[in-house]
Amino acid sequence: MKTLEDFIALVAEQFDNAENIEASTEFRNLDEYSSLTALSLIAMIDEEFEVTIKGDDLKKVATVEELYNMVRSRMQ
Amino acid sequence: MAFLSFENIKIRGISAAVPKNIKTTASLPFFAPGEGERVAELTQVKQSRIVSEGVCASDLCQRAAEKLLADLHWDKSEIDALYFVGQARDYIAPQTASLLQSRLGLAEECIVLDLPMACQGYVYGLSVVGSMMSHGTIKKALMLVGETNSTFVSHYDKTAWPLHGDAGTATALEYVEGAAPMQFHFAGDGSTYKYVYIPAGGARMPITPKELEYVEPAPGQKYNMTNCIMEGMNVFSLAISKPPMSVKKLAERYGIEIDKIDYLLLHQANNMIDEKIVKKLKFDPSRVPMSLKRYGNTAACSIPLNIVSEIRAKITGKCVDTIMCAIGSGFAWGSAHIELDHIVCPEVIEY
Numbered sequence: 001m002k003t004l005e006d007f008i009a010l011v012a013e014q015f016d017n018a019e020n021i022e023a024s025t026e027f028r029n030l031d032e033y034s035s036l037t038a039l040s041l042i043a044m045i046d047e048e049f050e051v052t053i054k055g056d057d058l059k060k061v062a063t064v065e066e067l068y069n070m071v072r073s074r075m076q
Numbered sequence: 077m078a079f080l081s082f083e084n085i086k087i088r089g090i091s092a093a094v095p096k097n098i099k100t101t102a103s104l105p106f107f108a109p110g111e112g113e114r115v116a117e118l119t120q121v122k123q124s125r126i127v128s129e130g131v132c133a134s135d136l137c138q139r140a141a142e143k144l145l146a147d148l149h150w151d152k153s154e155i156d157a158l159y160f161v162g163q164a165r166d167y168i169a170p171q172t173a174s175l176l177q178s179r180l181g182l183a184e185e186c187i188v189l190d191l192p193m194a195c196q197g198y199v200y201g202l203s204v205v206g207s208m209m210s211h212g213t214i215k216k217a218l219m220l221v222g223e224t225n226s227t228f229v230s231h232y233d234k235t236a237w238p239l240h241g242d243a244g245t246a247t248a249l250e251y252v253e254g255a256a257p258m259q260f261h262f263a264g265d266g267s268t269y270k271y272v273y274i275p276a277g278g279a280r281m282p283i284t285p286k287e288l289e290y291v292e293p294a295p296g297q298k299y300n301m302t303n304c305i306m307e308g309m310n311v312f313s314l315a316i317s318k319p320p321m322s323v324k325k326l327a328e329r330y331g332i333e334i335d336k337i338d339y340l341l342l343h344q345a346n347n348m349i350d351e352k353i354v355k356k357l358k359f360d361p362s363r364v365p366m367s368l369k370r371y372g373n374t375a376a377c378s379i380p381l382n383i384v385s386e387i388r389a390k391i392t393g394k395c396v397d398t399i400m401c402a403i404g405s406g407f408a409w410g411s412a413h414i415e416l417d418h419i420v421c422p423e424v425i426e427y
Contacts, residue, residue: 035235035308035309036114036115036118038309039308039309039312039348042309042312042313042316043312043316043348043352046313046316046317046352047352047355052313052314052317053313054309054310054313055307055308055309055310055312055313056307056309056310058309
């Protein structure tokens, strides 16, 4: 089972400038966040967790931890 | 479970026509410096083709059909059925297949039918045309698949316009006893209809001056209600999950060994999507032809255009086993197990 720390590292991989990504980071407010980063987040979650997250879902969460909890809640 | 299998239908030939005008992704005006190159790299849509004003999908299909009929040495009077697949129809009414019947000089004794499908249109079209023919009375048919995305996609929308291009194709089918079966799987989820959506112009939202006003929900994304509006991220989620599932269901149902398939022919949507599908199916990427770099996403045309542009030389004079898979607006998706046995396949025509 991947932990929150693992998830943070995986999220950070989708950003070029990843030093400041933590559980409480509001990832959509990062300067670097764009529709392309969103696509890579969706792809990463699909690949690593086999969970489908839609664009609409990304808008329902603010922080990295909230996104992690959403993914966890959908795991079989 | 929506599976379908029928026998005795053979694809005899496939041709494609594209416009001469080239649109280069990286140099589109709405991109910030460097952004266009990045989008071109990630999507692998380097270029696409765009019709000149006044040219319709049906015109491209007509050129493709004329070339194919000539190369097949088929007499126009022998064509018993003509189908047009695509959304960029000449008129709302009548259907485009009727116009093409006359423009191609086909006989009066001919079934004519439009199937207004999006990116999934080739797979769905083959199932409709083939199963009608499989009864045995219609011997020869043409399926013309054409799309001009430039008609509907806003040229000021950086989330959609870079990806899309125009094309027209022709596929010739024949009733031949003993031909390998064509096998299909279909599924869909109509609750996602707004993911790729042209709101105005149908009966639900007639076009008035209000529908022509441009809105700009985000910088670089400007469209009106007559445009094709795309929720890219939602589309992406469906497009990486449903197609591989569909191919697996098809393979399981009909006992197909995916590894032994010669070519996996995916709808050319965007390289990020297609790479994910190939990876999930653990398929050899060297047997997944990709024409995105040349023509972008041409909706229902992308599978036949991909065949003509990428593998025509490799399959000429051979029999190859393929799986085709596509997902598109609706959303509706599907996959097909189709043999391409010594098909006639002229080079891509420019018109």
